[in-house]
Amino acid sequence: MPVTLKDVAIRAGVSTSAVSRTFTDGASVSEKMRQKVEEAAEHLGYSPNALASSLTTGRTKLIGLVSNNFHNPIFLQVFDLLTRKLQDRGLRPLLLNLTGETDAKTAVRMLQQYSVDGAIVSSSTLPPEFSKAFRDAGVPVVNSFGRFSTAPDVHVVGVDNSECGRLAARELIRRGYTNVAFMGGPERATSTQDRHRGFLQELAKHPDIRHSESFATAYSFDAGRAEMQRRISQGNMPEAFFCGDDVLSIGALSALSDAGLRVPEDIGIIGFNDMEMAGWENINLTTISQPIDRILQSSVDLMVSMLDDPSSPPEVRLFPCQLVERGTLRPVLDHA
Amino acid sequence: MPVTLKDVAIRAGVSTSAVSRTFTDGASVSEKMRQKVEEAAEHLGYSPNALASSLTTGRTKLIGLVSNNFHNPIFLQVFDLLTRKLQDRGLRPLLLNLTGETDAKTAVRMLQQYSVDGAIVSSSTLPPEFSKAFRDAGVPVVNSFGRFSTAPDVHVVGVDNSECGRLAARELIRRGYTNVAFMGGPERATSTQDRHRGFLQELAKHPDIRHSESFATAYSFDAGRAEMQRRISQGNMPEAFFCGDDVLSIGALSALSDAGLRVPEDIGIIGFNDMEMAGWENINLTTISQPIDRILQSSVDLMVSMLDDPSSPPEVRLFPCQLVERGTLRPVLDHA
DNA sequence: CAAATTTTTGCAACCGGTTGCAAAAGTGGG
DNA sequence: CCCACTTTTGCAACCGGTTGCAAAAATTTG
Numbered sequence: 174m175p176v177t178l179k180d181v182a183i184r185a186g187v188s189t190s191a192v193s194r195t196f197t198d199g200a201s202v203s204e205k206m207r208q209k210v211e212e213a214a215e216h217l218g219y220s221p222n223a224l225a226s227s228l229t230t231g232r233t234k235l236i237g238l239v240s241n242n243f244h245n246p247i248f249l250q251v252f253d254l255l256t257r258k259l260q261d262r263g264l265r266p267l268l269l270n271l272t273g274e275t276d277a278k279t280a281v282r283m284l285q286q287y288s289v290d291g292a293i294v295s296s297s298t299l300p301p302e303f304s305k306a307f308r309d310a311g312v313p314v315v316n317s318f319g320r321f322s323t324a325p326d327v328h329v330v331g332v333d334n335s336e337c338g339r340l341a342a343r344e345l346i347r348r349g350y351t352n353v354a355f356m357g358g359p360e361r362a363t364s365t366q367d368r369h370r371g372f373l374q375e376l377a378k379h380p381d382i383r384h385s386e387s388f389a390t391a392y393s394f395d396a397g398r399a400e401m402q403r404r405i406s407q408g409n410m411p412e413a414f415f416c417g418d419d420v421l422s423i424g425a426l427s428a429l430s431d432a433g434l435r436v437p438e439d440i441g442i443i444g445f446n447d448m449e450m451a452g453w454e455n456i457n458l459t460t461i462s463q464p465i466d467r468i469l470q471s472s473v474d475l476m477v478s479m480l481d482d483p484s485s486p487p488e489v490r491l492f493p494c495q496l497v498e499r500g501t502l503r504p505v506l507d508h509a
Numbered sequence: 510m511p512v513t514l515k516d517v518a519i520r521a522g523v524s525t526s527a528v529s530r531t532f533t534d535g536a537s538v539s540e541k542m543r544q545k546v547e548e549a550a551e552h553l554g555y556s557p558n559a560l561a562s563s564l565t566t567g568r569t570k571l572i573g574l575v576s577n578n579f580h581n582p583i584f585l586q587v588f589d590l591l592t593r594k595l596q597d598r599g600l601r602p603l604l605l606n607l608t609g610e611t612d613a614k615t616a617v618r619m620l621q622q623y624s625v626d627g628a629i630v631s632s633s634t635l636p637p638e639f640s641k642a643f644r645d646a647g648v649p650v651v652n653s654f655g656r657f658s659t660a661p662d663v664h665v666v667g668v669d670n671s672e673c674g675r676l677a678a679r680e681l682i683r684r685g686y687t688n689v690a691f692m693g694g695p696e697r698a699t700s701t702q703d704r705h706r707g708f709l710q711e712l713a714k715h716p717d718i719r720h721s722e723s724f725a726t727a728y729s730f731d732a733g734r735a736e737m738q739r740r741i742s743q744g745n746m747p748e749a750f751f752c753g754d755d756v757l758s759i760g761a762l763s764a765l766s767d768a769g770l771r772v773p774e775d776i777g778i779i780g781f782n783d784m785e786m787a788g789w790e791n792i793n794l795t796t797i798s799q800p801i802d803r804i805l806q807s808s809v810d811l812m813v814s815m816l817d818d819p820s821s822p823p824e825v826r827l828f829p830c831q832l833v834e835r836g837t838l839r840p841v842l843d844h845a
Numbered sequence: 846c847a848a849a850t851t852t853t854t855g856c857a858a859c860c861g862g863t864t865g866c867a868a869a870a871g872t873g874g875g
Numbered sequence: 876c877c878c879a880c881t882t883t884t885g886c887a888a889c890c891g892g893t894t895g896c897a898a899a900a901a902t903t904t905g
Contacts, residue, residue, distance in 0.1 A: 175621070175647070178892055188855045193893055200894095203853055203901090223622040224560045224569065225891035228860040233560065235623075238604070243589035246582045253579035256606035265623065268574070268602045270592040285511070286559040287571075287601060311511070394789055427790040453730055454763040455791070513861060524885045529863055536864095539871095539883055561861035564890040 176219040185213035196221050227288060236264045236476065237284040237292035237312075241271040241299060245392050245420055247448045247465070251295060251317075254466060258473040264290070271299075277306035285310060291476050293317060297334075298362035298392075301326065313479040317472045320363040325487040328479070330472045332463045334364050337494045338371025340461060341415040341443055346375075348502050350441060352383040354411040356400060356425065358392040358418055368417050368445070385411060389421055397424025405432045413441030413502065419448045422458055426501070442501040457500040464492045512555040521549035532557050563624060572600045572812065573620040573628035573648075577607040577635060581728050581756055583784045583801070587631060587653075590802060594809040600626070607635075613642035621646060627812050629653060633670075634698035634728075637662065649815040653808045656699040661823040664815070666808045668799045670700050673830045674707025676797060677751040677779055682711075684838050686777060688719040690747040692736060692761065694728040694754055704753050704781070721747060725757055733760025741768045749777030749838065755784045758794055762837070778837040793836040800828045 182189040187209065194200035195210040202210075213219075227233040236259055242248045256266045267289055269280060280303070284292055291313035294304045299319065304327045307314035314327050321329040338355075345353045355372045357365035369386065376384050387404060389396035397416065404410060405428065416422035422444035426436060434440050444451060447462030471490050479485060518525040523545065530536035531546040538546075549555075563569040572595055578584045592602045603625060605616060616639070620628055627649035630640045635655065640663045643650035650663050657665040674691075681689045691708045693701035705722065712720050723740060725732035733752065740746060741764065752758040758780035762772060770776050780787060783798030807826050815821060 175624075177890090189892080190855060190894080191853090193891095194854090197893080201853060206853075220618050220622055222624060222891055224624055225564055225860090226893065228561055228564070228862090228891080229893040231860085235603075243585060243592075246585060249579060249582060249585040249588075252585075252588065252604075253606060256579075256604050257608060260606060260608075265619075266604045267571075268588075268592050268604050270589065270596060272593060272596075282556050283601070286556055288511075288558060288560055394785065398790070423789070423791075430791055449730065450786075453759070454734070455759075455766055515861075525862080526864075526885060527883090529861095530884090533863080537883060542883075558861055561890090562863070564861080564892090565863040567890085 175222075176217045178219075178221070180217055181210065181213045181219050184217060185209045231288075232480075233288045233290055234264050235267050235287055235289045237269055237287075237289040238266045239269045239271060239280060239284075239292055239294045239303075240296050242296050242392070243270060245418065246450065247419075247446050248295075250449070250465060251469065254469045255293065255295065255317075255473070258469060262473065262477055264476075271296075277303045281306050281310045281312065284312065290480055291315070293472055293476060294319065295472075297331075297364035298359065300363060304329075313476065313483055315472045315475050315479070317468060318364070320367060321489040321491065323489075325489050328472075328475050328488050328490075330468050330475060330490045331492070332468070332494050333371075333491050334367035335371030335374065337445065337461055337463075338368040338373070338415070339375040340371075340494060340496065341368075341445070342372045342375035344443060344496055344502070345413050345415065345441070346379060346382065348413070348441065348505055350411075350413045350503075351381065352411045352413075354384060354404075354414045355386040356397070356404075356414050356416045356421060357386070357388045358396075358421060359390060360388045362392070365417050368415075372415060383411070389417075389424075392418045392420060394420050394424040394427070397421035398428045399424075401425035401428035402432075405429070405434070410434075410440065413443070416442060416444050419444040419446040419451045419458060419460055422460070422501075423450065423456060426456070426458070436501050437503045441503055444501075447497050451497070451499070459499045459501045460497050461494050462497050463494050467492050511558075512553045514555075514557070516553055517546065517549045517555045520553060521545045567624075568816075569624045569626055570600050571603050571623055571625045573605055573623075573625040574602045575605045575607060575616060575620075575628055575630045575639075576632050578632050578728075579606060581754065581784075582786065583755070583782050584631075586785070586801060587805065590805045591629065591631065591653075591809070594805060598809065598813055600812075607632075613639045617642050617646045617648065620648065626816055627651070629808055629812060630655065631808075633667075633700035634695065636699060640665075649812065649819055651808045651811050651815070653804060654700070656703060657825040657827065659825075661825050664808075664811050664824050664826075666804050666811060666826045667828070668804070668830050669707075669827050670703035671707030671710065673781065673797055673799075674704040674709075674751070675711040676707075676830060676832065677704070677781070678708045678711035680779060680832055680838070681749050681751065681777070682715060682718065684749070684777065684841055686747075686749040686839075687717065688747045688749075690720060690740075690750045691722040692733070692740075692750050692752045692757060693722070693724045694732075694757060695726060696724045698728070701753050704751075708751060719747070725753075725760075728754045728756060730756050730760040730763075733757035734764045735760075737761040737764035738768075741765070741770070746770075746776065749779070752778060752780050755780040755782045755787045755794060755796055758796070758837075759786065759792060762792070762794070772837050773839045777839055780837075783833050787833070787835070795835045795837040796833050797830050798833050799830050803828050 295317040297318040304316040389400040444460035451458040631653040633654040640652040654667045725736040780796035787794040
């Protein structure tokens with residue numbers, strides 16, 4: 174049914190190689206030949222089969238998009254940007270949705286079967302071993318939003334989560350809070366661990382400030398709400414929380430408001446991510462933003478450069494996070 | 510670098526056909542042969558190249574996922590479910606993110622180059638012509654969340670949007686509102702048009718009820734907020750709004766609260782979609798839910814059945830929507 | 846204008862598999 | 876044990892392209 178290279182060759186009265194060459198840039202074809210072929214192709218509505226050609230060129234232009242964060246609204250934006258940026262480069266995203274049990278080996282195989290040219294592992298919760306499995310299988314990989322190390326196995330693009338933890342702590346301190354808490358996502362998520370570590374590092378410089386911590390079972394509204402309810406019922410509340418994600422913060426806010434606690438008068442909240450919703454006037458969350466667009470642009474750039482030169486050594490690209498001041502922390506104390 | 514069929518054949522000391530047959534179910538292979546091949550494959554870490562085989566079988570097991578709704582949080586859930594359900598069937602989703610200008614023909618070609626076995630067009634705003642382009646190109650297609658017709662060109666799975674409009678109108682009437690408004694998304698989105706039409710149909714039965722309408726420029730928080738602000742500044746407010754989407758409703762709620770209008774005391778709001786957020790305690794939106802899971806399950810089922818029998822006639826599968834009562838409409842009037 | 850170069854073209858092998866067909870091997874019956 | 880029949884196996888062609896190589900055509904040079 175579909176038009177093949179051969180059909181075009183016959184109609185144009187030339188060899189198949191000639192047709193192939195007209196569609197391969199950089200190949201040697203005379204102007205006359207190109208004309209003939211193009212008119213035939215046009216007339217037949219031919220477009221080359223990317224998979225067949227991949228067989229000889231070794232390039233599919235398919236990029237595996239690996240993620241497990243299908244519950245955090247921020248990832249809709251991630252998918253939007255990532256797919257767009259890939260499309261702009263002539264690459265096609267093949268989606269891989271990791272469900273709880275999929276292990277790294279299976280994931281790699283699932284993409285290898287389709288000979289993807291590379292994989293972008295996009296998740297703030299997967300352990301680094303995951304991306305490493307791709308590299309070990311010879312699949313060029315970029316880990317976006319992942320944990321970095323000083324001697325990286327693979328390209329990592331994202332933010333320094335522990336620096337974000339420090340930033341949050343500094344901000345709480347600056348606002349004059351003296352009893353603060355960290356509320357993370359799942360304890361095993363690398364982003365939770367790193368933000369927590371940074372938070373503690375900064376507090377270590379201020380031994381007078383009391384602090385505590387708790388962990389929600391997931392990066393989700395319900396989990397944040399549940400954990401905050403637990404804290405409230407337990408009593409002994411801190412003055413402010415650093416929540417490891419906006420969606421968690423919003424859940425927490427809802428629990429606070431149910432309990433009749435006012436924000437920021439009674440309790441302060443600072444979130445993380447600056448998701449669209451955080452700016453909505455009825456939420457108005459003070460938070461820390463990561464430059465998602467730049468992170469993804471950089472991820473795609475890195476991927477493209479690996480395709481050209483697979484031997485480039487693993488690189489870590491970190492972008493600064495920024496405080497977004499809104500209405501859920503009390504104002505800085507005036508020391509006049 | 511990667512292990513090929515031939516490598517396995519050599520190691521097992523058999524023909525390539527034999528190896529191919531061991532990996533093709535339904536093929537004739539003796540137990541002894543299978544053993545030999547499997548041990549060789551295992552040892553070499555072989556897994557068949559899906560693209561190479563597609564060349565002869567004509568099956569890639571790739572399904573194009575076509576959408577343009579990358580801003581409505583509900584679509585994160587759609588992608589999550591859809592990719593999962595496809596993966597369960599051994600199919601792989603190839604994502605196509607339609608940006609404003611991509612026309613149907615380009616979209617089709619982008620997927621045809623990768624010989625997708627089928628395409629799921631998932632959008633509540635695209636005109637039916639879009640899916641038709643796939644069908645015309647011979648690509649099996651299911652349109653999820655799309656507009657249906659009584660003589661469908663392609664499979665359509667979703668809800669009857671105009672029935673949803675009627676449902677919303679009936680509910681507002683039941684609550685005793687006598688001056689209501691429709692607030693849709695973009696006027697050209699099919700879902701906006703259909704919900705609006707149903708809304709008006711129901712109201713036509715109640716000539717005593719006053720009504721008006723307005724349209725937001727997009728299905729987004731900001732657009733909903735802006736449109737509501739416009740309505741407020743314009744004065745002459747209705748008692749209640751049916752918003753064509755939850756995210757629009759939430760934007761509207763924020764504008765109302767800024768203006769000092771209380772919900773549901775001063776103004777009632779009923780949304781559409783029942784996105785996760787609608788149930789959050791600080792939003793608590795009365796809305797209409799569509800059974801997303803069933804719609805997607807049905808879409809995937811339909812796709813799978815088309816792959817077996819491409820000639821099956823186009824089918825329309827509609828699922829009922831349901832009212833979800835929360836806190837943004839006033840209670841039913843007691844007529845004691 | 847012939848010879849030397851350069852460019853364009855087609856042939857044929859190949860990418861990694863699948864599959865129709867016929868030969869080889871296995872099975873059962875007499 | 877031979878023969879007819881069924882199952883298993885390998886050969887070779889093919890899927891839709893690409894590409895090295897050498898022949899053919901076009902261009903430049905002397």
